[in-house]
Amino acid sequence: xxxxxxxxxxxxxxxxxxxxxxxxxxxxxxxxxxxxxxxxxxxxxxxxxxxxxxxxxxxxxxxxxxxxxxxxxxxxxxxxxxxxxxxxxxxxxxxxxxxxxxxxxxxxxxxxxxxxxxxxxxxxxxxxxxxxxxxxxxxxxxxxxxxxxxxxxxxxxxxxxxxxxxxxxxxxxxxxxxxxxxxxxxxxxxxxxxxxxxxxxxxxxxxxxxxxxxxxxxxxxxxxxxxxxxxxxxxxxxxxxxxxxxxxxxxxxxxxxxxxxxxxxxxxxxxxx
Numbered sequence: 001x002x003x004x005x006x007x008x009x010x011x012x013x014x015x016x017x018x019x020x021x022x023x024x025x026x027x028x029x030x031x032x033x034x035x036x037x038x039x040x041x042x043x044x045x046x047x048x049x050x051x052x053x054x055x056x057x058x059x060x061x062x063x064x065x066x067x068x069x070x071x072x073x074x075x076x077x078x079x080x081x082x083x084x085x086x087x088x089x090x091x092x093x094x095x096x097x098x099x100x101x102x103x104x105x106x107x108x109x110x111x112x113x114x115x116x117x118x119x120x121x122x123x124x125x126x127x128x129x130x131x132x133x134x135x136x137x138x139x140x141x142x143x144x145x146x147x148x149x150x151x152x153x154x155x156x157x158x159x160x161x162x163x164x165x166x167x168x169x170x171x172x173x174x175x176x177x178x179x180x181x182x183x184x185x186x187x188x189x190x191x192x193x194x195x196x197x198x199x200x201x202x203x204x205x206x207x208x209x210x211x212x213x214x215x216x217x218x219x220x221x222x223x224x225x226x227x228x229x230x231x232x233x234x235x236x237x238x239x240x241x242x243x244x245x246x247x248x249x250x251x252x253x254x255x256x257x258x259x260x261x262x263x264x265x266x267x268x269x270x271x272x273x
């Protein structure tokens with residue numbers, strides 16, 4: 001974080017966290033605004049925290065610097081935390097739904113937000129060529145150790161999709177995105193990018209945390225108390241349709257558990273028309 005007063009930033013951020021924990025939302029918000037002023041790239045995710053507090057506009061996505069920092073910090077113990085402590089089993093659900101609905105062996109598979117490679121490992125026997133992409137360099141390093149991907153890239157998902165299209169890369173028969181939507185609010189660019197790099201008849205499978213329309217208050221998405229985006233599943237479906245996808249399966253799932261409570265979501269399988 002070149003050019004940032006890291007001591008002042010740490011003081012402001014820790015003060016904001018303490019005020020938030022104490023229930024002093026207005027004071028916490030002021031401290032988070034100070035954090036943003038010190039660090040405009042927002043490595044600490046102050047913008048999403050302000051939105052979660054109801055003291056700031058909901059951003060269209062989590063800041064890239066925040067997502068990369070968050071996952072780099074937890075790369076080495078990510079599987080232990082997510083799978084063993086939070087009961088995260090979305091990659092297995094993806095494997096089972098793909099086995100049920102997507103016949104035959106696939107030529108090319110893209111794992112967007114591949115993380116440590118959990119989904120890639122479960123799907124490695126289904127495709128001849130696997131590409132993994134993640135914004136966090138530490139996660140890509142962990143994925144590389146699994147030795148299931150033919151190519152791995154450190155990149156933000158939408159940027160990667162646009163660059164691949166511009167470079168004339170071959171399209172994919174299956175695109176997977178587990179735990180990506182919770183860090184993207186407005187999903188139009190992401191879905192359009194996937195559509196542009198999916199073969200006609202190819203598939204897109206992903207998970208999303210979802211809330212009912214009443215809780216969302218008519219909004220297509222919102223930042224929840226754990227600083228991730230939850231979506232209206234109708235909004236997700238409309239975005240898929242607009243991009244040229246037909247939804248083949250849309251099933252409610254428990255994405256993970258937090259403090260013993262299930263986090264509701266959906267697993268969606270769509271086909272490129």
